[in-house]
Amino acid sequence: MSKIVRFHATGGPEVLTLEDVEVRAPGQGEIRIRTRALGVNRADAMLRSGHLAEFPSGIGWEASGEVEAIGPDVEGFTVGDAVSLIPCFRATDYPIHGELAVAPATAVVKHPDALSWEQAAALWGQYLTAYGALVETADLQAGDTVLIPAASSSVGLAAIQVARSVGARPVALTRSSAKRRRLLDEGAEAVVVTGEEDVVTRVNELTDGHGARVMFDPVGGPALADLTGAAAPGGTVILYGALSSEATTLPVLQTIGKSLTIRGYKVFDLTTDVERRKVAVDWIVDGVARKVLRPVIDTVFPLEDIVAAHRRLESGSQVGKIVVTVPR
Incomplete structure (x- = not known):
């Protein structure tokens, strides 16, 4: 069982809970990742406070971590690779925020080695x-x-x-x-x-x-x-x-x-277009290597403080990205 961020009704940050969930094995074209850091986005707050057809729902588009398992027909990755996730999927289909996450392999990239887990979760x-x-x-x-x-x-x-x-x-x-x-x-x-x-x-x-x-x-x-x-x-x-x-x-x-x-x-529109996404990823990786692009992190919260992380997001007082770390 893994700690996964979920909510059973729409509303403010207080609707978020950490629940023990059995995370499935990756299917065809998928990768399972043991997360190390999670990026919190305005889109997460919109999802949490909006209207969904089914509950409970997971949440999250951005994370960094290590490849834990690889599904059929996935090439270019090995177990243990340091990776991060590009937002190019529906969070209701692939809820990322938690200790383990299954994601489409098309969303998984090997980020620059110079980045910390927190920076990699704050990048894409x-x-x-x-x-x-x-x-x-x-x-x-x-x-x-x-x-x-x-x-x-x-x-x-x-x-x-x-x-x-x-x-x-x-x-x-x-x-x-x-x-x-x-x-x-x-x-x-x-x-x-x-x-x-x-x-x-x-x-x-x-x-x-x-x-x-x-x-x-x-x-x-x-x-x-x-x-x-x-x-x-x-x-x-x-x-x-x-x-x-x-x-x-x-x-x-x-x-x-x-x-x-x-x-x-x-x-x-960009991230779901394979060719355009590759050009963009290469451009960003080059900018990171040249040190002209550097993720700015506002506050780092532990996973158990996910509600506080969302409250910080909605305060409007932050400068940069809010990141949540996941214990090993």
């Missing part, structure tokens, strides 16, 4: 999201200015690093002035504190009136008007989340007048 979701949106989709180039709302999130910090790696100018947006110094230390060229500064005015100052070519937004809501207002003519707004509880209104005349592109993005 955030960097694949930032790479897919900024490099693959927006074709971010040297000299481009990119606006990054919710910049202290794990994806926001990854976006800062990805932008820096191609020579672009990352401008971080945050609601908290207390995070300004930390975001500058993490590589932001400038920080705009929303609610205290006018976003459009400040971005125009930073870009000599040209505006930002790329906006990378997980929030939506009324603040979308600030992003389109601060956008350069021909700019691209990439929406990859809906953190705002308020309605999102599209500034139609501004969008038309500036010939803006408003594009929805989800990382699963």
